[in-house]
Amino acid sequence: MKKKKISLKKASERGLVIRLLKRVFAENGREFFPQYVLATGCLVVVSASTAFLAWIMRDVIDKIFVEQDRGMLTALPVAVFVAFLFRGVAAYAQGVILARIGNNIVARYQRRLFSHLTELSVDFFSENRSAHLAARINQNVSGIRDTLNLTVTSIARDLLTLVCLVVVMIWQDPVLSGIALLAGPPVALMIASLSRKLRVATRQSIDLNARVLAAMQEIAQGITVVKAFTMEQPLRERVERLIHAAEERSNRIAVITERTSPVVEIIAGIAIAGVIAYSGYRAIVYGYSPGSMFAFITALLLAYDPARRLAKLQVQLERALVNASMIYEILDLKPRQADATDAPELAVERGTIRFENVSFGYYPGEAVLDGMDFTAPAGRTTALIGASGGGKSTVISLLQRFYDPAEGRILIDGQDIRDVTKRSLRSKIAYVPQQPYLFEGTIRDNIRLGRPDATDAEIEAAARLAQAEEFIVTQPLGYDTPLGENGVTLSGGQRQRLSIARALVRNAPILLLDEATSALDTRSETLVQAALEEIMKDRTVIVVAHRLSTIVNADQILVVDSGRIVEGGTHRELVNRSDGLYARFHALQTRDARPEAEALAASVRR
Numbered sequence: 040m041k042k043k044k045i046s047l048k049k050a051s052e053r054g055l056v057i058r059l060l061k062r063v064f065a066e067n068g069r070e071f072f073p074q075y076v077l078a079t080g081c082l083v084v085v086s087a088s089t090a091f092l093a094w095i096m097r098d099v100i101d102k103i104f105v106e107q108d109r110g111m112l113t114a115l116p117v118a119v120f121v122a123f124l125f126r127g128v129a130a131y132a133q134g135v136i137l138a139r140i141g142n143n144i145v146a147r148y149q150r151r152l153f154s155h156l157t158e159l160s161v162d163f164f165s166e167n168r169s170a171h172l173a174a175r176i177n178q179n180v181s182g183i184r185d186t187l188n189l190t191v192t193s194i195a196r197d198l199l200t201l202v203c204l205v206v207v208m209i210w211q212d213p214v215l216s217g218i219a220l221l222a223g224p225p226v227a228l229m230i231a232s233l234s235r236k237l238r239v240a241t242r243q244s245i246d247l248n249a250r251v252l253a254a255m256q257e258i259a260q261g262i263t264v265v266k267a268f269t270m271e272q273p274l275r276e277r278v279e280r281l282i283h284a285a286e287e288r289s290n291r292i293a294v295i296t297e298r299t300s301p302v303v304e305i306i307a308g309i310a311i312a313g314v315i316a317y318s319g320y321r322a323i324v325y326g327y328s329p330g331s332m333f334a335f336i337t338a339l340l341l342a343y344d345p346a347r348r349l350a351k352l353q354v355q356l357e358r359a360l361v362n363a364s365m366i367y368e369i370l371d372l373k374p375r376q377a378d379a380t381d382a383p384e385l386a387v388e389r390g391t392i393r394f395e396n397v398s399f400g401y402y403p404g405e406a407v408l409d410g411m412d413f414t415a416p417a418g419r420t421t422a423l424i425g426a427s428g429g430g431k432s433t434v435i436s437l438l439q440r441f442y443d444p445a446e447g448r449i450l451i452d453g454q455d456i457r458d459v460t461k462r463s464l465r466s467k468i469a470y471v472p473q474q475p476y477l478f479e480g481t482i483r484d485n486i487r488l489g490r491p492d493a494t495d496a497e498i499e500a501a502a503r504l505a506q507a508e509e510f511i512v513t514q515p516l517g518y519d520t521p522l523g524e525n526g527v528t529l530s531g532g533q534r535q536r537l538s539i540a541r542a543l544v545r546n547a548p549i550l551l552l553d554e555a556t557s558a559l560d561t562r563s564e565t566l567v568q569a570a571l572e573e574i575m576k577d578r579t580v581i582v583v584a585h586r587l588s589t590i591v592n593a594d595q596i597l598v599v600d601s602g603r604i605v606e607g608g609t610h611r612e613l614v615n616r617s618d619g620l621y622a623r624f625h626a627l628q629t630r631d632a633r634p635e636a637e638a639l640a641a642s643v644r645r
């Protein structure tokens with residue numbers, strides 16, 4: 040019973056390898072077919088000239104040395120030289136062609152992966168650490184190239200050379216060939232037993248290396264926290280363990296891979312020694328001519344290299360296939376919120392947003408939104424407030440279709456956002472996230488990301504509106520100042536104002552502000568608030584706010600608690616509901632300014 044299980048597993052694994060190879064070839068083989076044919080042609084020349092060299096050895100020995108034929112003294116060396124010349128040129132050409140194909144394949148997969156990653160949904164990125172992902176991709180992309188090139192070179196060059204040489208060997212001496220070829224089966228058996236071990240070790244090694252690289256990137260990003268909390272030592276220890284494990288794994292791979300060498304050498308040694316002993320005996324006892332024996336030995340020695348490479352091929356292919364399959368694991372992920380085929384564009388007339396009894400959780404069985412139901416009227420401002428963790432940012436995410444609700448619908452002007460293209464939906468929305476994110480590039484580039492065709496004048500106008508111009512002009516190169524990673528050279532408030540400018544330049548009918556002003560000091564907040572009020576006119580706005588002062592003028596205030604709307608109305612209405620949550624928040628926040636004074640008063644009284 041147990042045995043059966045194992046053999047089943049092996050069979051399916053072999054099927055997997057073949058499927059993977061087929062796929063790599065199906066996806067890339069056709070485009071490169073002419074180049075591969077050319078490279079194969081070159082490899083055939085290499086094999087043929089190699090075999091020719093072995094074959095001609097008989098004449099060299101018999102004609103020149105035994106018969107002492109002077110005519111052959113020029114003809115044979117010239118023939119040998121020409122064969123080497125062909126071999127050299129053909130080897131050069133195939134090398135260049137295959138390298139170019141390989142580089143092209145790497146570039147193609149990088150392109151495919153990048154565009155695929157941009158298509159994947161938000162949850163993929165919350166589940167995978169960025170640095171780990173990058174390191175994994177980087178290590179694996181070369182795998183696909185190696186799969187193709189290794190297979191092609193080994194089959195075309197090594198296998199062909201080997202076949203040609205074996206033909207020469209049999210032609211020259213069938214008995215000796217029999218002795219030499221006995222070496223084949225034991226080598227093949229041994230190689231097969233190594234493959235599986237190697238596959239497991241390779242996968243672990245790639246993963247460990249990716250984690251080491253990820254740890255390095257994480258330290259680079261969090262360097263100030265690392266220093267402030269003097270985390271250097273524990274981090275070093277943690278990474279040290281990873282590095283050690285990675286080293287161990289690489290050593291294991293080397294041991295498995297190199298295990299082929301001694302075995303191949305020993306078996307080859309036995310075969311070659313046997314051939315020499317037997318043919319020598321034959322020459323001495325029966326007076327056989329040495330020519331065919333020399334030709335045979337030359338063929339055997341020349342066959343040795345390609346045979347050894349072929350013996351290693353499976354081992355190398357194993358690594359390449361692990362790489363390729365790890366790439367395909369990413370490429371095969373389907374974006375969760377895929378557009379329906381022939382989904383129409385979202386048509387926004389007025390921009391009424393409706394959440395219809397929406398329930399949602401990031402994990403199955405968890406309810407972050409629990410029957411969320413509200414309407415954000417067109418051209419008006421709706422404010423969401425409530426304790427943190429209540430689900431406000433989740434509402435903003437769902438509205439952009441980063442995730443799909445588990446139950447209920449989200450409608451914009453009566454159209455379910457699930458039924459329209461994501462592109463059209465998102466083009467109608469300008470979003471200022473809770474954590475501003477800035478990309479590599481200048482300040483101007485970063486604002487322009489809001490709308491690629493925005494003019495410089497529009498960018499500057501948006502920056503002015505977002506109260507960002509005052510600090511932009513003090514930067515060394517003004518708008519053309521390059522930003523550090525995620526804008527580290529700017530303060531939190533400055534980053535947020537750039538993020539607001541980016542949303543303003545988009546000029547979309549729906550504006551989503553997720554605590555957009557929370558990182559600003561009171562003065563800039565008042566200024567940005569004034570600017571926002573300007574652009575909030577005639578737009579449908581959903582604003583998540585922290586400080587109530589920023590939303591008193593909202594047309595509608597919704598209090599969110601544990602994924603539901605528990606209160607709704609204008610500031611006036613809500614503040615007067617004495618037992619309401621809003622009224623309590625309000626009381627808390629207006630009192631916030633007083634504790635110091637109260638403490639002081641208390642100490643004086645004492």
Ligand SMILES: Nc1ncnc2c1ncn2[C@@H]1O[C@H](COP(=O)(O)OP(=O)(O)O)[C@@H](O)[C@H]1O
Nearest residue numbers: 165401402407426427428429430431432433434
């Ligand atoms: N990407 C995520 N994956 C898993 N859980 C999340 C994610 N984002 C938020 N949550 C959880 O969902 C709940 C609501 O979060 P959120 O909408 O950000 O609240 P708010 O913006 O009101 O502070 C929280 O309990 C939070 O832990």
Ligand SMILES: [Mg+2]
Nearest residue numbers: 431432433473
């Ligand atoms: Mg939030």
